[in-house]
Amino acid sequence: MVDSKHQWKAWLYLSPAIVLLLIFTVWPIYNTIKMSLLEGYNTMAASNPLHPGFSFGFYNYTYVLQYDGIGNFVNCLKNTVLLCILTVPISTILALLIAVALNSIKRLQKLLQTIFFMPYVTNSIAIGMVFAAMFNMIIGGSTRPDSVGIINNVLEFFGIGYINWTNAGSEYWANIVVMVVYIVWNALPFKILILLGGLQSINKQYYEAARVDGTPRWRVLTKITVPLLSPMLAYVVITGFIGGFKEYSSIVGIFGDKLGPTGNPYSLDTMVGFIYRSLSTQEGNASAAALILFGIIFVVTMVNLYVSKKKTYY
Secondary structure (H helix, E strand, O other): OOOHHHHHHHHHHHHHHHHHHHHHHHHHHHHHHHHHOEOOOOHHHHOOOOOOOOOEOOHHHHHHHHOOOOOOHHHHHHHHHHHHHHHHHHHHHHHHHHHHHHHHOOOOHHHHHHHHHHHHHOOHHHHHHHHHHHHOOEOOOOOOOOEOHHHHHHHHHOOOOOOOOOOOOOOHHHHHHHHHHHHHHHHHHHHHHHHHHHHHOOOHHHHHHHHHHOOOHHHHHHHHHHHHOHHHHHHHHHHHHHHHHOOOHHHHHHHHHHOOOOOOOOOOOOHHHHHHHHHOOOHHHHHHHHHHHHHHHHHHHHHHHHHHHHHOOO
């Protein structure tokens, strides 16, 4: 406890952080809430001295939810939820299996950890462009495309016909498959790092006792590793859903700023993409959409925390 005579020193030391929080966190949150409640708010109109002002109410929220134009909010919400439901479980399970495998390797373990972590520090837009090239199919004048991409070459090697993954005329499910592959691959490094750190902190006596009893490896994984690793698993699942609901840059990296294949723009638009597009025209709508997204993330996080309390062993 800080002595009351010296509390001013504590406030003095905290003041830089408090000032930064007030400027870059508290004020933007307050401003966002204010703009979301001003009907049709935009900066250009607000700066006009002849503008009569904006009426107060929930018009921006109803407009966002009812807007039925291209890249509407409901479609963005559907895409975002679908990507979350598909990518979070797959990436978590793969990260767990890879972390367990890495933890059992003694030679070259540090090198392999570095290799697996490298995608995490690589620009996501650059990675998206590489994945776009891998799945790209260049249409030519013949019956067969001029270039089918690396992935289609692999599929043809196994006797599977090539698929139009990302170009004009591609189907929605093909676009989603590309995005799931990319997002899972991009999410693995961070999850592997967290789970591997948790594995290395588990007391080895549990595994030694299981080895003496002749317990099968799959049972060791399900009955010892997963329960003892449950706090880390809960953490990566919660952060995975939060990151999934903020997905945007990966889609831009593969499909560009139209957020969809040529001829079908914004078909893969997400809620963050909707917010960015709204910022250029109506900040009030963008603020309302941002707060709706915050509410969704908050509810999902609370549900995850409630479930993790029932299934987590500390």
